[in-house]
Amino acid sequence: MLADRKILVGATGGIAAYKTPFLVRQLVEKKASVRVVMTEAAGNFVTPLVLETLSGNPVSSELFPRQFASTHHIELARWPDLIVVAPATADFIGRVANGLAPDLLCNVLLVATSTVLLAPAMNTEMWFHSQVQENCAKLEKLGYEFIGPEEGKLATASEGEGMGRMSEPDTIVKRIEEIFSERELLKGKRIVVTGGRTEEAIDPVRYLSNRSSGKMGAALARAAARMGAQVSFVHGRMSVEPPQNTDNFLVLTAEEMQKKLLELYAKSDAVIMAAAVSDFRAEKVSREKIRRKEHLTLELVPNPDILAGLGKSKKKQKLVGFALEAGGGLGNGKKKLEEKNLDMLVLNRADEPDAGFDVDTNRVTLFFPSGKKEEVPLASKDEVARVILRKLAKLL
Ligand code: CTP
Numbered sequence: 533m534l535a536d537r538k539i540l541v542g543a544t545g546g547i548a549a550y551k552t553p554f555l556v557r558q559l560v561e562k563k564a565s566v567r568v569v570m571t572e573a574a575g576n577f578v579t580p581l582v583l584e585t586l587s588g589n590p591v592s593s594e595l596f597p598r599q600f601a602s603t604h605h606i607e608l609a610r611w612p613d614l615i616v617v618a619p620a621t622a623d624f625i626g627r628v629a630n631g632l633a634p635d636l637l638c639n640v641l642l643v644a645t646s647t648v649l650l651a652p653a654m655n656t657e658m659w660f661h662s663q664v665q666e667n668c669a670k671l672e673k674l675g676y677e678f679i680g681p682e683e684g685k686l687a688t689a690s691e692g693e694g695m696g697r698m699s700e701p702d703t704i705v706k707r708i709e710e711i712f713s714e715r716e717l718l719k720g721k722r723i724v725v726t727g728g729r730t731e732e733a734i735d736p737v738r739y740l741s742n743r744s745s746g747k748m749g750a751a752l753a754r755a756a757a758r759m760g761a762q763v764s765f766v767h768g769r770m771s772v773e774p775p776q777n778t779d780n781f782l783v784l785t786a787e788e789m790q791k792k793l794l795e796l797y798a799k800s801d802a803v804i805m806a807a808a809v810s811d812f813r814a815e816k817v818s819r820e821k822i823r824r825k826e827h828l829t830l831e832l833v834p835n836p837d838i839l840a841g842l843g844k845s846k847k848k849q850k851l852v853g854f855a856l857e858a859g860g861g862l863g864n865g866k867k868k869l870e871e872k873n874l875d876m877l878v879l880n881r882a883d884e885p886d887a888g889f890d891v892d893t894n895r896v897t898l899f900f901p902s903g904k905k906e907e908v909p910l911a912s913k914d915e916v917a918r919v920i921l922r923k924l925a926k927l928l
Pocket of ligand 1: 786805806807808809811823835836837838839841854855857868
């Protein structure tokens with residue numbers, strides 16, 4: 533699977549660097565060509581000799597080595613098909629997120645155009661520190677891929693278990709194999725993804741909306757583009773940034789979203805409706821701020837069901853819809869799929885703390901017109917997005 537693939541492994545200074553040799557070994561066993569760049573701090577946890585022996589290539593760590601030309605970092609950056617940094621420490625992530633390059637590995641990343649996969653490893657508090665989270669969000673927006681960290685045993689017994697453990701080498705290798713095999717999965721396909729929440733004005737300062745963060749839609753849009761699709765991401769307001777590898781269109785109301793989708797529909801191969809569209813809007817939008825009073829009745833009228841409309845006028849397009857169910861009511865999945873003339877329906881749970889709105893994970897059930905139903909176990913929204921897109925690719 534990895535034969536002839538050129539992989540540059542970066543190692544930075546965290547305790548998980550003791551596992552980097554296992555990663556290198558597995559990649560070499562799968563016939564990849566591997567070169568290693570390590571930071572000085574990584575040398576506290578693993579020696580260059582171990583990594584040289586296992587990779588079969590010299591290990592680079594100095595920015596200005598005597599034996600190479602001064603453009604060593606450029607040659608190293610242009611060489612690989614993929615770069616994986618495992619472990620990626622909080623400090624390293626901070627440096628890369630801010631475009632700093634005090635060492636060889638950071639310089640390589642600034643020059644590289646290949647996919648970069650980061651495998652963070654750190655203590656739980658450090659991982660959840662707002663600056664680390666911000667740095668990761670920034671890197672994600674810039675197109676860096678992440679694997680982990682995971683829940684599990686941390687470096688010392690006193691730390692115990694928690695979030696922050698680096699993904700195991702075999703999990704990282706599996707992800708690398710997936711990246712290569714899925715690079716062209718949606719090549720040449722035009723895919724429209726919607727995400728986020730719509731807002732329906734009540735008066736100049738208030739609106740009707742919902743708690744959707746836009747994370748699922750953004751994950752789908754980003755992953756579809758990584759799989760080679762030309763992606764239009766039509767999104768309402770979101771709590772996350774839209775991806776950078778997609779054409780993004782901000783719309784505010786359900787009607788604006790519908791208008792943009794109708795423009796894009798004829799030329800698209802698939803539409804994935806992950807947006808949380810407000811089912812109702814105010815019948816009349818007050819021109820002035822509504823003042824406080826004893827009693828207020830708002831008259832609401834239904835918004836168009838955008839997806840059902842697309843289902844009615846569907847030609848070659850494949851349609852994927854989402855539904856939100858509470859109380860374990862899986863029964864509606866099939867009904868909704870049929871009613872809206874969909875090719876796949878993704879049913880979210882609204883009543884579980886680790887799935888649905890505003891969390892990073894999701895647990896979904898997929899419904900198909902054949903009557904087939906598939907459970908996707910709890911996974912990150914990025915992983916759930918990839919599962920949905922793999923299924924969609926088979927339909928296109
Ligand atoms: N949708 C839409 N236009 C609307 C409302 C929803 O296109 N006005 C889309 C959503 O993007 C989603 C699917 O339709 O893909 C959700 O359908 P819906 O019937 O609203 O399902 P639920 O969210 O489960 O809501 P309900 O409780 O109303 O059944």
